[in-house]
Amino acid sequence: xxxxxxxxxxxxxxALAVASxxxxxxxxxxxxxxxxxxxxxxxxGTHLVLPLIDRVTHKIDLGGQVLRFEGGTVxxxxxxxxxxxxxxxxxxxxxxxxxVAALRDTATAHPADRRAVGxxxxxxxxxxxxxxxxxxxxxxxxxx
Numbered sequence: 001x002x003x004x005x006x007x008x009x010x011x012x013x014x015a016l017a018v019a020s021x022x023x024x025x026x027x028x029x030x031x032x033x034x035x036x037x038x039x040x041x042x043x044x045g046t047h048l049v050l051p052l053i054d055r056v057t058h059k060i061d062l063g064g065q066v067l068r069f070e071g072g073t074v075x076x077x078x079x080x081x082x083x084x085x086x087x088x089x090x091x092x093x094x095x096x097x098x099x100v101a102a103l104r105d106t107a108t109a110h111p112a113d114r115r116a117v118g119x120x121x122x123x124x125x126x127x128x129x130x131x132x133x134x135x136x137x138x139x140x141x142x143x144x
Contacts, residue, residue: 019051029081031058031088041081058088064137069096071103072118075138076129083133091134098125099139117141 023046024030030042032054039054049056060081067074074095078084087094102124103117118139125136 016051020048022047022049022056027061027063029060029062030056031060031081031085033057038085041085058085060084060088067092067095069099072099072139072141074099074125074136075140076134076136078133079130079135080133083131087132091132094132095125095129095134095136098128099136103141 022030022042024042024044026044028044030047032039032042032049034050034054042049042056060078062078062081064075064077067076076091076095078088084091099121102121105124118141121139121141122136125139129136
């Protein structure tokens, strides 16, 4: 009887120890929340978190990301994960809306070559996204 209780306790303690380890790969940052509030960001490496209390909510990729939409492709990346953490779920839709709005403004202003329009779009979109910790690195427009 005592041996089975000791064995069960040992298994439970081992499971909690394994659950408390988080290995974050290079080029990513994990957001940890406790009771719904952001506690910290885990950078590349192995970290300890409190099981049953802390929760990894976002796995933020710091490398370049691609967003394809009707009319073009946007290449973007996260610069400030601590700022982006709050809006990372809405980031693709936010970028898409900003690019479409900037494309509408640019198209009505003056039709130019596609590369120049892409550069103008990039600068216009980065104006609003930079405050949220993101950066559009390139915009490629589909041929009309």
